Amino acid sequence: xxxxxxxxxxxxxxxxxxxxxxxxxxxxxxxxxxxxxxxxxxxxxxxxxxxxxxxxxxxxxxxxxxxxxxxxxxxxxxxxxxxxxxxxxxxxxxxxxxxxxxxxxxxxxxxxxxxx
Amino acid sequence: xxxxxxxxxxxxxxxxxxxxxxxxxxxxxxxxxxxxxxxxxxxxxxxxxxxxxxxxxxxxxxxxxxxxxxxxxxxxxxxxxxxxxxxxxxxxxxxxxxxxxxxxxxxxxx
Numbered sequence: 001x002x003x004x005x006x007x008x009x010x011x012x013x014x015x016x017x018x019x020x021x022x023x024x025x026x027x028x029x030x031x032x033x034x035x036x037x038x039x040x041x042x043x044x045x046x047x048x049x050x051x052x053x054x055x056x057x058x059x060x061x062x063x064x065x066x067x068x069x070x071x072x073x074x075x076x077x078x079x080x081x082x083x084x085x086x087x088x089x090x091x092x093x094x095x096x097x098x099x100x101x102x103x104x105x106x107x108x109x110x111x112x113x114x115x116x
Numbered sequence: 117x118x119x120x121x122x123x124x125x126x127x128x129x130x131x132x133x134x135x136x137x138x139x140x141x142x143x144x145x146x147x148x149x150x151x152x153x154x155x156x157x158x159x160x161x162x163x164x165x166x167x168x169x170x171x172x173x174x175x176x177x178x179x180x181x182x183x184x185x186x187x188x189x190x191x192x193x194x195x196x197x198x199x200x201x202x203x204x205x206x207x208x209x210x211x212x213x214x215x216x217x218x219x220x221x222x223x224x225x226x
Contacts, residue, residue, distance in 0.1 A: 033213075035216075041218060042203070042218030043203075045213070045216070048213055050212065056211070056213065091159060095212060097212045102212055103207055103214060104162050105160075105162075105214065107161070
């Protein structure tokens with residue numbers, strides 16, 4: 001079946017502009033995660049959606065970052081007034097806590113964001 | 117102190133050798149443990165879960181020491197294709213979130 005997809009794959013934007021990153025999780029997966037990864041660094045947790053529960057936003061680095069998940073499926077991560085330090089690969093993952101391997105996260109290919 | 121700590125490496129190992137690396141975690145509430153693999157400029161993928169009794173998957177053996185809060189990964193008869201970054205991952209304990217180590221880079225040389 002289809003895996004996690006993300007768009008765009010690459011995004012170059014000017015400092016101060018807003019960007020939207022999209023994630024389509026695996027169908028039926030109730031949990032969705034956003035991470036970012038700077039070059040040579042580990043994964044930094046941003047936000048976690050699980051079903052209809054309130055999202056865990058504890059990893060969002062500033063109020064310029066927000067995310068929503070519509071209809072329990074597609075998610076959009078928005079970064080307002082982008083800064084150069086926002087440059088990173090933004091990874092989305094989904095999992096299905098209800099069955100099988102609840103902790104196994106399936107990742108999309110990521111969006112490489114470059115802020116100039 | 118990071119919640120999950122790993123030696124960043126790189127570990128430079130000749131093909132065919134055995135290599136092992138560890139990670140330590142600080143959250144005593146963690147119940148589930150994993151090794152993920154991440155190839156250069158690719159997304160992470162699950163390599164194997166780590167069980168209390170230790171487990172093997174082909175050339176890969178994972179061990180868990182709850183008392184000392186560390187996890188190990190052993191790779192036998194290493195292949196060039198094993199070159200990657202290995203991420204140690206533990207559950208947060210309260211939900212399905214995972215805590216990620218920064219990874220250990222492994223380079224297998226011919």
